[in-house]
Amino acid sequence: EHGSALRSVAVADDTRVATLDEDGGVMLWDRQGPGRPLAGVRSGQAIARSPDGRWLAVGEVDGQLRVWDLGDEAAAPTVQVHGSQAVNVLAFARDGRLVSGDAEGRLRVWQAVVDGSAWHATTELRAWAGVTRLELAGGSLLAFGAGRAAVWQVGRPTVKPLALTTGAVLTAAALDDRGTQVVVGDAGGVVTRWQIGRRARAEAWRPMTAC
Numbered sequence: 586e587h588g589s590a591l592r593s594v595a596v597a598d599d600t601r602v603a604t605l606d607e608d609g610g611v612m613l614w615d616r617q618g619p620g621r622p623l624a625g626v627r628s629g630q631a632i633a634r635s636p637d638g639r640w641l642a643v644g645e646v647d648g649q650l651r652v653w654d655l656g657d658e659a660a661a662p663t664v665q666v667h668g669s670q671a672v673n674v675l676a677f678a679r680d681g682r683l684v685s686g687d688a689e690g691r692l693r694v695w696q697a698v699v700d701g702s703a704w705h706a707t708t709e710l711r712a713w714a715g716v717t718r719l720e721l722a723g724g725s726l727l728a729f730g731a732g733r734a735a736v737w738q739v740g741r742p743t744v745k746p747l748a749l750t751t752g753a754v755l756t757a758a759a760l761d762d763r764g765t766q767v768v769v770g771d772a773g774g775v776v777t778r779w780q781i782g783r784r785a786r787a788e789a790w791r792p793m794t795a796c
Contacts, residue, residue, distance in 0.1 A: 586620065587612065593631065597655055598638040605632045611643055613658070625651065625662065633675035633683070640701070642683055644672025650685055654701050665704050667693055674730075678721040679762065682707075686716045692728065694721065694739055708739045710746075723764025725781050734758040734769050736781055751777050 609628035715731030
């Protein structure tokens, strides 16, 4: 078992669960017995599992990114260098791409080679310190945290990101599965939906009256 409180949980597949604790330890659990630590993890900061259940990614305090093929637990993970700061937020897209973010707000989008022996950074972006949530779908990347949110078009990294502002501190944000619209909620209780594209537009939704 873990020696400290759990920080994060990722469901690996129907029979396995990965857990991250406050001391940076990562363990893989199944129905066959006690959890076992993932070898090589020194100080994990974030974990994420790919939608197809194949990959488990771990971001570390030293800026390294480790990705395991869960179909072959005996194999060593691929190790990539995100940067010099702690990798504290990770997310997979439905198509298998991986996005990582560090403590200073640097974001990278990764794509695996066919056999998974390496991951290549295809896009590098700059957000802000305090990003706690990333979502990648279609050509859109959503970053949220510290009361802010923005969307980048990953195929057009030189285009200025769309800042999702409502006039109040943002408290929640989500991107749809196609990457074509994003919804944010703010401290004033207002929900706003943006259509993402070359001509982004916003629509504010007021809370419904309780029944």
